[in-house]
Amino acid sequence: DAKTTQPNSMESNEEEPVHLPCNHSTISGTDYIxxxxxxxxxxPEYVIHGxxxxxxxxxxxxxxxxxxxSSTLILHRATLRDAAVYYCILMGNNDMRFGAxxxxxxxx
Amino acid sequence: xxxxxxxxxxxIKTRGQQVTLRCSSQSGHNxxxxxxQALGQGPQFIFQYYRxxxxxxxxxxxxxxxxxxxxxxxxxxxxxxxxxxxxxxxCASSAGTSGxxxTQYFGPxxxxxxx
Numbered sequence: 280d281a282k283t284t285q286p287n288s289m290e291s292n293e294e295e296p297v298h299l300p301c302n303h304s305t306i307s308g309t310d311y312i313x314x315x316x317x318x319x320x321x322x323p324e325y326v327i328h329g330x331x332x333x334x335x336x337x338x339x340x341x342x343x344x345x346x347x348x349s350s351t352l353i354l355h356r357a358t359l360r361d362a363a364v365y366y367c368i369l370m371g372n373n374d375m376r377f378g379a380x381x382x383x384x385x386x387x
Numbered sequence: 388x389x390x391x392x393x394x395x396x397x398x399i400k401t402r403g404q405q406v407t408l409r410c411s412s413q414s415g416h417n418x419x420x421x422x423x424q425a426l427g428q429g430p431q432f433i434f435q436y437y438r439x440x441x442x443x444x445x446x447x448x449x450x451x452x453x454x455x456x457x458x459x460x461x462x463x464x465x466x467x468x469x470x471x472x473x474x475x476x477x478c479a480s481s482a483g484t485s486g487x488x489x490t491q492y493f494g495p496x497x498x499x500x501x502x
Contacts, residue, residue, distance in 0.1 A: 315491075325490045325491065333443075375420070375422075375428030
């Protein structure tokens, strides 16, 4: 039932930027795009969210395509602590539908 | 401000038994959601409660039920346990009812094993 598509896994080198893509071609006009990440043995944690405009916060940036059918989470300088499963989620009702996410590996 | 806590951390039950999992939300958070996460998969939404009323439900049978209390605590009850119920159960609290923009704060989860 997931409405998003993400690569299963990605690798990055420490201190380099990481671009995590997400496709959501069936997004509706009122759906917000949320990103959460789950570190090993922890519950998911909020990263960022947006509707139409690009968003920045202390953790990451979110770039949203003009047609909103895709988005990209950008970690500007990956650290070993960023190794996690990253979930892209559409929220338009009172529930969050997670897909399988992207497992990010950060190499020193 | 304390985070979201869950108890117990781990639990082992046998088929057919009943289980109650507990969650303590962040103070002031009126909304709590429960998720089931099977090994290697993303969390699956079970249901959400707002001010002690069910406010949304995922594709789970009625033997999954919940309660939310005025003191920001909540319970997930599962009756007639099946082997496939073995999973990590997560609760998440949020401050409002909009859902679509509220940040959810997750607990560490309860690992349930059904034998």
